[in-house]
Amino acid sequence: MKAAPFAYVRPTRLEDAVNELAGSDGGGKVLAGGQSLVPVLAMRLARPEKLVDITTVEGLDQLRSTGDSLEVAAMVRQRRVEHDRATDSVPLLRMALPWVGHRELRSRGTVCGSLAHADPAAEIPAVAACLNARITLTSPRGTRQVPAREFFTGAMTTALGSEDILTAIRFPVATDGEGFGFAEIARRHGDFALAGVAVRVAVSGERVREATLTAFGVSDRPVTRDVSTELASAVSASGQDGVRLAARLPEPLADIAQGMVDTDGDAHGSRDYRRRLFVTLSGRELAKAHDRALRGINGDNP
Incomplete structure (x- = not known):
């Protein structure tokens, strides 16, 4: 099968991406790595009216330590996190990443995309829940943070609203003991x-x-x-x-x-x-x- 027809936009600013998604009246989907979304589209299990491609949005490719946390932005690929030494500060995440699909998928798939997809058998959501990481959601109303244990509400269902973009996650770094x-x-x-x-x-x-x-x-x-x-x-x-x-x-x-x-x-x-x-x-x-x-x-x- 092939995907049903949809509009496609590729903004370069987060503000524009948020406005494009909000302007779709609930009919939009965010495209990042696409390793979960594209197969769903191909099987017509989802029929969004618009895809908002965030791959070129400035600032969403950051992977950085912020003292007490490791921040992973929306466009950071799983393979990058797997091999970056900054991930040493979150041992549980480093342990889990090699189990995520295959390396070819991890080379395209994003950490935040796995969270947004919320497959019940996925590894990254489990790590986020175990550590109760904080998930950042951005909408026209501003930015808010949701604890991971409150983010997942059911099978492939989350606290994401129709106007929200999951822009980052902060994993707490390990401490002594x-x-x-x-x-x-x-x-x-x-x-x-x-x-x-x-x-x-x-x-x-x-x-x-x-x-x-x-x-x-x-x-x-x-x-x-x-x-x-x-x-x-x-x-x-x-x-x-x-x-x-x-x-x-x-x-x-x-x-x-x-x-x-x-x-x-x-x-x-x-x-x-x-x-x-x-x-x-x-x-x-x-x-x-x-x-x-x-x-x-x-x-x-x-």
Whole structure:
């Protein structure tokens, strides 16, 4: 199939892009990397009246550290973020990016585009939710920031209004005493995840201060849960032995899975199968993140 007819504009100023989108009366779509939008157009699952191409808008290609955060603007490609040393300050993002599609797609796809598309099995939205990154939306009424955990409202549904352009995201940088973990299971590398987890653990000395677990591919959006109590209890019972810790976590995580994994399942995996994947991945990555937090080490995810 081919896309239905549409108008096309390519502004060079953000103000003009915002006005073009607002002038479409809800019939416009923003085009950035196009790795999600173009296939949807080709299958006529979306029929926008106008495409607002932001690839030449000034200022939307910035990737910069701002002290306590890493700011990724709307036109920054995933491949660039994957290989830029600035991303070392956000270890969880660096762990997740190699799992996003294939490198050819990451060379065109944008970080912000993945957020706006909001696929429930996507890696970048899960990282944003786990870290509760702040998403910047720009409209004719000005600029506002939305916490990532409030941004995703359903399957491919977000807090984006019909006049909003997602112009940037700010990921908080890692601090001392934090450790991270990321893993997913898919039929083949680059396929949609059957289940995946993003994990952040913060410690004070040897005490668990905070533990956050975000699951993706198991519901209609990234699902985040504070598991500080469960992790602290398992650490208390197992000491600092990572193997024993990972062995103790499945029991409490099995109860958590009942609420977090609510997909109906499909031909590739039932709800119960995805719950088992979630429990296994969560236990392993929580143990790894805890160990990394204690040692102050966050290398590439093995």
